[in-house]
Amino acid sequence: MSGTLKIDKVINNNLVRSHKDGKEVLVMGKGLGFKKQRNDFIDETLIERVYVMEGKENGNYLEVLLSNIPYTYVQTTNEIVKYAINSLDKKLDDTIWLGLTDHIYHAIDRLKKGITVRNALLWEISRFYNHEYLIGKEALKIIEKRHGVKLNDSEAGFIAIHLVNAQMDDTVKIQETMEMIRIQKKILDIVKDYYGIELNQSSIHYDRFWTHLKYFVRRLSKGKEMITEDLGFLDVIKAKYPNEYKCAKHIEEFVQKEMNCKLTEDEIIYLSIHIRRVIGESV
Incomplete structure (x- = not known):
């Protein structure tokens, strides 16, 4: 059954170029371009994917990529x-x-x-x-x-x-996601090396620390600082857990080197709290 989309160019039997809502698009579907010509209507029952060609360079890349993949x-x-x-x-x-x-x-x-x-x-x-x-x-x-x-x-x-x-809520490249995981893993290694122990990977606080690191690293990559409301207890934590605080400062040095980010005191204190918890379940 034909629709309102017209073929601008037949790329191969399964891929054609068209326009939709004023945008240039690549339309893919099995047999969609078979024995078709420019200005023929597209059989919309065959459409499987529509790719918007954002910009000439990106559009050309998409066309070459899709035309070369079976x-x-x-x-x-x-x-x-x-x-x-x-x-x-x-x-x-x-x-x-x-x-x-x-x-x-x-x-x-x-x-x-x-x-x-x-x-x-x-x-x-x-x-x-x-x-x-x-x-x-x-x-x-x-x-x-x-x-x-x-x-x-x-x-x-x-x-x-x-x-x-x-x-994810916003578009992040695959390489960036892998890099964030690598940084999270390195932070865990810093904690292990500082205390000279293996962390209990089956503990709930290990999972919570990893979750904290996931949002911590992503927040830093976006240039966002932690927003806190009641910080009156932070000085107490710093005084009570000096080793955890020093370990967190080592993490800060690493983050500065790897991500060119300087941590706020709030971030360092919250890292100290998570370090204290995960260490407590690993010794």
Whole structure:
């Protein structure tokens, strides 16, 4: 059934260029461009994805990317994302469709070439984003079913990060999300090294510390300071837990070096409180 969208350019059998709501778009669907010409109406029943071409450079990149990825990879992503939306019961940002398709295509290409990419943050991802990681594991089964290749668990972790990224309120690049996790992990290492102990990773305060660090690092990356209302107890904490405060100051030095951020006294004190709690469950 034809609709109101007209074809501006046929890119291949499954991809055409068009206009929608005054914006140039790429429209994808199986057989959408087959035996079609410029100014033909698009069969809207075949449409699976519509990509807005924001800016000429970005639009050209999208066109080249989508025209070079076999349509079977788009269908694979569709199945994975639909499964993820149902499992998470959350709306995911539209950027995941393109980013995940591109990732899966290159992951399979690397595997065929014998190239292995290790996910250095796999443990942290599987622990603190467990739901997304389990979806990533299910995604590997979908990929194996559709493409006949078996990707390793590192790829489940990478897929999980795509899902985490797609749930954020604002758009954050995958590399930025991975970098934030790396910084969180390094902060935990600073605490372990300072006290010379292994932290109890099964404790509730360990999970709470990680959650605090997640928002702490993200807040710093956005240049936002912690806003507190009642700070009368902070001097008491500083005096009562001098070692935790010194450890937090080491974290401040690291953050200054890595992120070019200077912590407020409030941030240092709250880090001290979390350090005190996690250390108390680890000794």
